[in-house]
Amino acid sequence: MAKQFKAAFAQINDHFGELFVRLFGGGRAQLILADPNDILGTGIEIIVQPPGKKQQNLALLSGGERALTVIALLFAFLSFRPTPFCVLDEIDAALDEANVQRFSEFLQDYARSTQFIVVTHRKGTMEAADVMHGVTMEESGVSKLISVKFMDKAG
Amino acid sequence: MAKQFKAAFAQINDHFGELFVRLFGGGRAQLILADPNDILGTGIEIIVQPPGKKQQNLALLSGGERALTVIALLFAFLSFRPTPFCVLDEIDAALDEANVQRFSEFLQDYARSTQFIVVTHRKGTMEAADVMHGVTMEESGVSKLISVKFMDKAG
Amino acid sequence: LLLRKLEAYGFKSFAEKTEMEFKSGITAIVGPNGSGKSNISDAVRWVLGEQNIRNLRGNKMEDVIFSGSAKRRPLGVAEVSLVFDNTDGLLPLEFSEVTITRRVFRSGDGEYYINKAPCRLKDIHDLLLEAGLSRESMTVISQNKIDEVLNSKPEERRLLFEEAA
Amino acid sequence: LLLRKLEAYGFKSFAEKTEMEFKSGITAIVGPNGSGKSNISDAVRWVLGEQNIRNLRGNKMEDVIFSGSAKRRPLGVAEVSLVFDNTDGLLPLEFSEVTITRRVFRSGDGEYYINKAPCRLKDIHDLLLEAGLSRESMTVISQNKIDEVLNSKPEERRLLFEEAA
Numbered sequence A, B: 001m002a003k004q005f006k007a008a009f010a011q012i013n014d015h016f017g018e019l020f021v022r023l024f025g026g027g028r029a030q031l032i033l034a035d036p037n038d039i040l041g042t043g044i045e046i047i048v049q050p051p052g053k054k055q056q057n058l059a060l061l062s063g064g065e066r067a068l069t070v071i072a073l074l075f076a077f078l079s080f081r082p083t084p085f086c087v088l089d090e091i092d093a094a095l096d097e098a099n100v101q102r103f104s105e106f107l108q109d110y111a112r113s114t115q116f117i118v119v120t121h122r123k124g125t126m127e128a129a130d131v132m133h134g135v136t137m138e139e140s141g142v143s144k145l146i147s148v149k150f151m152d153k154a155g
Numbered sequence C, D: 001l002l003l004r005k006l007e008a009y010g011f012k013s014f015a016e017k018t019e020m021e022f023k024s025g026i027t028a029i030v031g032p033n034g035s036g037k038s039n040i041s042d043a044v045r046w047v048l049g050e051q052n053i054r055n056l057r058g059n060k061m062e063d064v065i066f067s068g069s070a071k072r073r074p075l076g077v078a079e080v081s082l083v084f085d086n087t088d089g090l091l092p093l094e095f096s097e098v099t100i101t102r103r104v105f106r107s108g109d110g111e112y113y114i115n116k117a118p119c120r121l122k123d124i125h126d127l128l129l130e131a132g133l134s135r136e137s138m139t140v141i142s143q144n145k146i147d148e149v150l151n152s153k154p155e156e157r158r159l160l161f162e163e164a165a
């Protein structure tokens, strides 16, 4: 039981560290057991150092830095327990244009082994898609799908 | 005490109703006292009906609809207790392009009596500004202001 | 396992029978505020067996049934189907195409189907567990999930960890 | 009353002496994630007298002092000034230009100034209260405030109401 948790924790921590560097273009991050002697009960802390900055409490990071950190963590969970398809609902809301770019390139890579359905308002994320569906309410209160666009992938 | 609360409540409720219609382009919204017989202790509920839709619990509304509803409410408070200047930090994050447009036109109007400092990532909001400051981190970890842009107002 | 199609009828703002197709890779869903995009993620969660109505932004299960608009009367039943290409046999069934369907009536009664054959909610849970598609997994990730992880204390984060791992 | 300028030095990511000018109407602040935009809203809150470090995303007051970067050592003091055009006399002082300044040292000691004359935090609070610029007012509104109102129960909303009105 404790062995299982320790193994899972180690693997997820590795993924998290790699994904953080990939999404931030540098820096480092890791998960820490608040009390390593109490494997079965201990809380989990997140230590983050964005590229070129000092290690900071998650609370002091910016809105976009926090969102990107948690995206790295959730995808670390996903790498540990894969799912065949995944729905992402506007998780790119807080990211600036450069981070949306990095995130969408990362997603295209990941999409080779996982099917993604991504709700988004962001142009960068839309450009990473293979197919796009529009949802509108021509008649108030009633959703309607509009024509499917096949994305012309530039290369 | 109760009289004061009642008067404030009535005024803010009026503002809220008007601002909602202005920002949503229709529909209606109001504040309700959960227990009208307990003026001094009662909670406050928010009843919302977006244009063409049925009256809904705030929880069932979309991310953008919820954000816009609360913007209407906060500006209703502001109309009741004006402040000479106001800092808005990315409150337009959840709005689609059409709502950002409506919000920025509303803000330009309001800015005739209140000075606004608006942190934003959204183009529509930037276009409503009279002046724009850029903040960057050329050197990691150190913020730097870059040249002020004077916005060419189209009309 | 590949998700081929989502069908929704009477689910939240989907008053009309709606069909959405998916390919492998990335499918983007776009549209104005309040148009129904998150209702699609809710539909996926729900048909995968979500039982906590709070995770679907409602108060009671019947909140997912189309409640009417200025011009339309409410409907009496909500139905969502997910159609899978099961050629790789990830779902332990003899079919190369698997459809899971969930329905709920205003009375609160629910119906469940696998390839049009009535079954219990438990059968759907067990089937999806095999494929790594249980409700607890990271199958639907929203901005809320992100805030939840960010604002949680270390002990709460551990629970998320145990859930996801 | 018009806000003319914000000066920050040693406050959070403002390791260098920084000056930002404002005109009437709308001033937009733009830039990449993590560049320091919200730190500017924090600076405004702080110099207006915010005493709850949680509202500034920190744990202890010294969290607002520049804590260093990969290339720079931490600083020992944070200082923010707001310069107002007081021609309309909204602030009850004889000056047509009013500057309020706040400083904090690593020791936790704080200093306060009105037009370079030392004063107490209370003097700044009282002065701003006259102009409708107290910390409780809607002077700084963030995405957090919006979520707070949305996720609050009716009783909590009443408290927000009483604060704001």
Ligand SMILES: Nc1ncnc2c1ncn2[C@@H]1O[C@H](COP(=O)(O)OP(=O)(O)OP(=O)(O)O)[C@@H](O)[C@H]1O
Binding pocket: A141, B050, B053, B056, B060, B061, B062, B063, B064, B065, B094, B096, C011, C012, C013, C031, C032, C033, C034, C035, C036, C037, C038, C039, C040, C063, C064, C065, C066, C067, C068
């Ligand atoms: N049972 C229901 N019957 C009818 N309409 C409903 C029902 N439940 C939710 N809705 C409506 O669906 C709309 C919300 O849709 P949804 O949350 O999918 O929007 P969205 O496209 O995600 O928008 P955003 O971009 O703002 O996030 C709301 O206007 C809400 O009133």
Ligand SMILES: Nc1ncnc2c1ncn2[C@@H]1O[C@H](COP(=O)(O)OP(=O)(O)OP(=O)(O)O)[C@@H](O)[C@H]1O
Binding pocket: A050, A053, A056, A060, A061, A062, A063, A064, A065, A094, A096, B141, D011, D012, D013, D031, D032, D033, D034, D035, D036, D037, D038, D039, D040, D063, D064, D065, D066, D067, D068
């Ligand atoms: N005391 C401090 N010393 C040094 N750096 C700090 C300090 N406090 C916060 N920071 C840094 O400031 C940065 C956050 O800045 P801020 O929140 O202003 O970003 P932002 O421009 O609002 O970004 P976003 O668009 O993502 O919201 C973080 O990287 C954080 O590490």
Ligand SMILES: [Mg+2]
Binding pocket: A090, B062, B063, B064, C037, C038, C039
């Ligand atoms: Mg949504």
Ligand SMILES: [Mg+2]
Binding pocket: A062, A063, A064, B090, D037, D038, D039
């Ligand atoms: Mg910010």
